[in-house]
Amino acid sequence: MKGKNLARKGILKIKSYVPGKSIEEVQKELGTKKWIKLASNENLLGPSAKAIVAIRKELPNIYLYPEGPCPVLRKALAEKFRISERMVVISNGADNLLLMIANAFVNEGDEVVMADPTFSVYTNVTQIMGGKPINVKLKNFTHDLDSMLKKVNSRTKLVFICNPNNPTGTIVSRKEFNEFLSKLPKRVIVVLDEAYGDFADDASGATGLDYVKKGKQLI
Known part of the structure; x- marks a missing residue:
């Protein structure tokens, strides 16, 4: 029996997503080093300097499981937007x-x-x-x-x-x-x-x- 015959019917209806080529692929194909990729809606300004500092601070702890419900982040967002923590879902x-x-x-x-x-x-x-x-x-x-x-x-x-x-x-x-x-x-x-x-x-x-x-x- 083929694997797809065991899959949920809803899964079989989904069309395959074909992403754009990466900058590395295009550089290799065309031999041009300078490219600006617009297809992925990426922020060309890069991440916040504060975010980089926070990530570096947490690197020694990456061997630990994260807190699934993200209570600290949910609390911070709830306070920022003045809503109940129950209204915040992290994904x-x-x-x-x-x-x-x-x-x-x-x-x-x-x-x-x-x-x-x-x-x-x-x-x-x-x-x-x-x-x-x-x-x-x-x-x-x-x-x-x-x-x-x-x-x-x-x-x-x-x-x-x-x-x-x-x-x-x-x-x-x-x-x-x-x-x-x-x-x-x-x-x-x-x-x-x-x-x-x-x-x-x-x-x-x-x-x-x-x-x-x-x-x-x-x-």
């Missing part, structure tokens, strides 16, 4: 967090509404859990919230909104988001992904923290 990057959300809320046959195109991992985590991605085409390169609302039905469990959107860089304003949220059934959870929020130069974009503090159905 190993965005992909891991999105999978955690799907694990927690998406059952077999549930529908998950998202834009098209947007961050591909939304589709992946939905399919892994046996859910059905409902794709809504962008309008003028941004989320068409009215059309997304029309796709919400009794089977809808989550709505993913990437703000700013990956890959278009467009934003959903607070005004647009307020109207959308007011019309959305309370049983549907919105996942507002602000992974690139710090790079947005438009201050009118919706910010999830404001809604979380008000007890809205939002992650």
Whole structure:
């Protein structure tokens, strides 16, 4: 029996991700030493000097298991953003967090509404859990919230909104988001992904923290 016949059906639906070539590969192929890689959305400014100091300080302790729930970090973030520690979840990057959300809320046959195109991992985590991605085409390169609302039905469990959107860089304003949220059934959870929020130069974009503090159905 082939191994794939034993895999979960949701896993078999996922399309393979093909990453861009590394700088080292391109240098070897083309013989050019100076390259700037834009495909991975990496911060070319590098890490904070304070972060480097903190990492060096902890190097002697890397043989120890880390604290899984990250209580110290959760406490610091809760104090910084003035929210309860119970509202803070630490993950190993965005992909891991999105999978955690799907694990927690998406059952077999549930529908998950998202834009098209947007961050591909939304589709992946939905399919892994046996859910059905409902794709809504962008309008003028941004989320068409009215059309997304029309796709919400009794089977809808989550709505993913990437703000700013990956890959278009467009934003959903607070005004647009307020109207959308007011019309959305309370049983549907919105996942507002602000992974690139710090790079947005438009201050009118919706910010999830404001809604979380008000007890809205939002992650």
